[in-house]
Amino acid sequence: MAAQFGLRLRKGAATTALAAAAVAALAASQAPGVTTDSAGRQTTGSPSPDASPQADDAASDSRYYTDLPPLDSPTPTPGTGDSSGTTAAGELGIPATVLDAYKKAEASLRESKPGCNLPWQLLAAIGKVESGQASGGRVDADGTTYTKILGPVLNGGEFANISDTDNGAYDGDSTYDRAVGPMQFIPSTWEWAGRDGNSDGAKDPNNIYDAALAAGHYLCRFDWDLSNDGNLRSAILSYNNSTAYYNTVISWLESYRRGSHEIPDGTGSLPETPSGNGNNGNNNGNGRGGPTTSPSPTPPKTEKPGTDKPGGDKPGTDKPGGGSTTPPTPPPTTPPPPTPxxxxxxxxxxxxxxxxxxxxxxxxxxxxxxxxxxxxxxxxxxxxxxxxxxxxxxxxxxxxxxxxxxxxxxxxxxxxxxxxxxxxxxxxxxxxxxxxxxxxxxxxxxxxARQADALARTTTTALTCVPGGEFAEQVEVKATNKGEVADKVAVKATLIKSVLDPTANDKGPYFKDADGKPVRALTALETDENGLLKLPKLYADDTVGTFLLRIEAEGGGIITVELKVEAAAESASPSPSA
CATH class of the missing domain: 2.60.40.10 (Immunoglobulins)
Incomplete structure (x- = not known):
């Protein structure tokens, strides 16, 4: 499918704010241990990092989008000219290639980690919150974003302080790290979490197939069953340890579960409201430490250069009433206190x-x-x-x-x-x-190595053969170690010259190789899951006598089996007639 472009604008801020407030209240009411105040705002903070086995956050302390899904309402949005009542549902469209990546990741995890029960809608919810579905589906036919999606510089200012770990290979910054790609992985995390989701031989955080599969494995890495609410909460918080983040992801997850549809690549709506210390007035949460309120009128805000996100405002353009373009004098800052x-x-x-x-x-x-x-x-x-x-x-x-x-x-x-x-x-x-x-x-x-300290034949039948013939029974042994079955233990079998000379014999019984030639020593043998090993068929040359087969297991188990090659007994001659 050819990628299609022409990004459409979001609906008015008033409608978005109304939807955000209502869905935030719904999400908060569903979240374990989260309560709301009379306005439906969250009143609990983020859980302690010690509450669950925390792994290295894929996008910890990085900016994400707090825009919530629209309310599904039959009432058309004023001023849109839409009388069908489907405008809100249209906000739940997912670009075709991005949607395909999420579903392929779910299918892959269903095979590799079936106990995780990862729904593709969870990947879609995280992808919406992290990057607006790869900036509205601006990806090529292989799923790679046309431009890199980068989080803010993690230099210890508004966000975490993470010094460069990739020499700028992924994020273009050789001083500090930045979250990368549609699922916003920190470069050091991508190094071990990255996956090749489109089988092109590369692991690219900017490719939605690779990033979606990596995110799926990341969420499933502690054997969490995501059909369990508690495990689901732990998994989402391990991605970004913020209750507000969890609530936003859950809101999109439930909305996508109720219904979503495919839209052309490049036509997805872009989110507007990033998390962080600022608030542009489109919702009541700042995406970090709970709700904030802004004085009226909203004072101009000072943006750090290079912190623009897709769909966000440019620095200095949000002044109320089109006021002076002279940037305000930034307040003095004090260094943040040291973290543990x-x-x-x-x-x-x-x-x-x-x-x-x-x-x-x-x-x-x-x-x-x-x-x-x-x-x-x-x-x-x-x-x-x-x-x-x-x-x-x-x-x-x-x-x-x-x-x-x-x-x-x-x-x-x-x-x-x-x-x-x-x-x-x-x-x-x-x-x-x-x-x-x-x-x-x-x-x-x-x-x-796996070991066996004892070997024993499974039968007691004597092993005999005529010259030039084959032994009727294949030798089978059982391996044990400290009395327990010894499975997958390495074994070798050798037709030896004598008890005192364990080298391979040059005459007598033999096995056959793949070409049918005689061979009197076998290696690379292994017991099965029950500790059993059945050797290949044995054959005899024209030499008669008693011969020895030594079978040795890793760990010291040895058994020596006796083989006899003897001519067939002649029938007794009838007595002459009287």
Whole structure:
């Protein structure tokens, strides 16, 4: 489908404000633990970061749009010339390519993480709040935005202080980070959360297919079941830890669930009201710490250069009544007080237990690290990131390679349990402080091969054969380790010369390779999920005698099986007649 352009304008501010107030009250009434005042405004603040396992926020402390969905009303909007009563419903249209990306991400997560129950409408709600559905669907046929969608500079002013982590590769800023793309990922988060949603071999935060799939995996990363209201709330707050943000996303989610439709790319409406400390009068919430009220008339506001968002006002153009264009003198500013993260000087091990596990098992020990000041004092409420590095299939519980936890009152953060993969050897887990450049702390976890300390034949039948023939029964063994079934254990089988000489024999019984040639040593064998292994058929050459088959398992289990090759017994001759 060719992209179509010509963005349409939003309806009047009065209608938007009315809808916003009503839907805000509805959203707040549905949110767990959120109450409203007599005007329907939120009266609770954001939950504590310690309330749930917080990961590195995809767009934490970044500007988002607080515009709420319109009320579904049969009454046409005054002045629109629309007598059908469908104007409000038209605000729920989603650009075709963007909608396709959301639905494809849902389908992918349904296969890879079916227990998450991710609805595409949740991705649409977050995409609406984060970027107005990729700036109204301004994407090419492959789903890449025509221009980059960037959040504000995270330089510690109005928003968080996140020094550059990508050398400007994603956001074009080599000093500070900025949220990037239609789903607004911080570059350091994209490095581990990014996905290739359109199978083009790249992970691009500016591509709606890649960004939507990444957002889906991000929301599902803690094995949350999003059909559960509590899990859904935790997932949304992990994306942006703000009750106002949660309420806005929930409002759009419920609206999209009630009904939405596809519209041409490039024709979506753009949101107008960003979160932050300012308020342009279109709703009552500032998207952060709860409702705000503006004096009347609204005084001019001073914008920082470069903070314009798609659809927002330009700096200095919102003066009431078209007043003087001379910018006001900005008030003196004082540096913000240091955050707990700012006081962290180093990381220390906090008593991590032994990190050794057999392939496929969960490590008994967990990694614990403590954030400390230069004086060695513990620092609480700091985000600590645990990253599994290198080529390994070892993961944290839930299948992820990165987990971000918040330090407790003792300054300690504990990583989720490690699950050993099938690749054996040492695995490095790196611990860093989110938003603070301090020396990383590396841990080494060791994955050992699956083991069996005993092997036993499953039958007691004697194994015999005539010269040049084949043995009637295939040898089958069962592996155990400490009395328990030993599954997926590496095994090798060798037709040896003798008990004292375990090298491969050059005569007697043999297996056949893929070309039908004799082979007397087999490797790369493995027991099944029940600990069983059935060897290939055995054949005999023309050598008679007793031969030995040695079967060895990783972990020390050994069994030696006797094979006999002997000529067939001759039938007795009849006695001559008397």
């Amino acid at each position: 993260t700012d006081t962290v000087h180093h990381l220390e091990d906090a008593g991590t237990a032994d990190l050794t596990a057999t392939a496929g098992d969960t490590f008994a020990g967990k990694i614990t690290a403590r954030t400390e000041t230069e004086a060695g004092k513990a620092v609480a409420k700091v985000r600590v990131r645990f990253t599994i590095v290198g080529d390994t299939d070892t993961t944290f519980t839930g299948g992820e390679s990165v987990a971000t936890m918040v330090t407790n009152s003792s300054g300690t953060a504990t990583a989720p349990a490690l699950v050993a993969g099938e690749k054996t050897g040492d695995v490095t887990i790196r611990v860093t402080v989110v938003g603070r450049s301090v020396a990383a702390l590396d841990y080494t976890a060791t994955v050992t």
